[in-house]
Amino acid sequence: MKMDNKRFKLMLGLNYVGSTNYFASSTKSNTLKRCVNTQTNTQDFTQIDYLIQSPQIIKKVKITAESTIHTYEDDLYCYESIQNDESAPITFQTKSSPIPIQKEFYNINPLYLQEYNEKEYNYKTRAIILNRIQDNCQNLNNPFSHKAIYLYDLFLCRIQSKTINNQTQLRFLSLAMIFVATKMNAETPNINSLLSQSSLNMTKQQLIQYERLILNVLDWHTNPLTIQDIIYEIICRFYIVFPNLKVQSDQDSKIINQIINAIVLDHNYLSYTLEDISFSIIFVLFKKDISEDLYEDFLKMHNKTKQQIQQSIKFVSKYIRVVNQLNEKQLDINSLEILKLVCD
DSSP states (O other): OOOOSSOOOEEOBOOOTTOOOOOSOOOOOOOOOOOSSOHHHHTTOOHHHHHHHOTTEEEEEEEOSSOEEEEEEEEEEOOOOOOOOSOOOOOOOSTTSOOOOOOGGGOOOTTGGGGBBTTTSOHHHHHHHHHHHHHHHHHTTOSOHHHHHHHHHHHHHHOSOOEESOHHHHHHHHHHHHHHHHHHTTOOOOHHHHHHTOTTOOOHHHHHHHHHHHHHHTTTOOOOOOHHHHHHHHHHHHHHHSGGGGGGHHHHHHHHHHHHHHHTTSGGGGGSOHHHHHHHHHHHHHTTTSOHHHHHHHHHHTTOOTTTTHHHHHHHHHHHHHHHHHHHTTOOOOHHHHHHHHHO
C-alpha cells in the first residue's frame, strides 16, 4: 500500500462519550520514568529544534526572495545519530516550584471523537490502537508510550479530514507516533525493530510519509506534557512533604504505572486536566496513610481543593480498585484487560 503524498485521509468514527461500557465482555508494566526533557524547556520547539533533536530527518533549505523556508525532504534519510553531551534540565527542584502547564496548542478537545463516523472509529477502536502503542513500546523497551499516545489523540483532533480508508492506516499511524515521540526525546529509534512490530509490512518510506504528515498537522509541536510527566512531578512533591512514605516509592511507581496506562485508554480521561487526575490518583492511593486534612493542606500548596477534584477522584477510584485487586491476586494483565474489567 502506497500512501498518497498529496492527500492522506483518516477515517475515524463517532464516539458515544457518555458510554462507559467499552466491551460487552470482559503486561508487564513499564517502569515509571521521569521525563527528563520537561515541557517547560522544550514545549516551544519548532522545526529547527525537531531537526536538532531528531538527526534522522534531513531537511533542505530553500532560499526565496521573502524568506528562508525549511522543507521536509523525504527522499533523503540519515541513519546516523548526533551525540549531545548536554544534559537536559529538570524543572522540578522544590515543592514550591510551579507544576509545568500544558501549552495551549497541545490542548485536545475531549469530544473530538464525535467528529468521526462511529462505525469506522470509536472509543473501542481507540482503546485497542493505544494498547497496541503500549505493547509495541514495551516490546522495544521504549519509555515514550505516553508521549506517543498523547500525540495520537492530538493528531486526530487537529487533522481536518476526518476520514480514513481502512484500519491499516491507524496502525501505521500508531507506529509513526512512537517514531516521532522517540525522536523528539533525543533517542535514536531502531527503525527496523519498530517496523517489525507491525504485521502489515510497513515500509521505511511509508514511515517517513506518516512522520511528515504528523509534523505538518501538529505544526512541529511534538513534545506535550503527559499524565506520566505531571504525576511524577506531583509524587516527588508529595514525598518531600511526607518523606516517611517514600520508603515504598518503588512499589508506588509500579502501581501508578498500571493505573495511568489503563486510564489513558479510556477516552473519558480527556475530560479532566492532567493535574486533577494526578492529584486524585495520589489521594486515593495514600488516603490510608495520611489524614484527609493533611492532604487538603498539600492540595492548597498547589492552589487546589478536594472539592475541585471530586469528579476526577471518582473517575480514577474505579481503576485503582481494580488494579489493587489484581495485584492482591498476583495477576498480571495488560491495560486493555484492566479497562474491560473497569467498564464491565
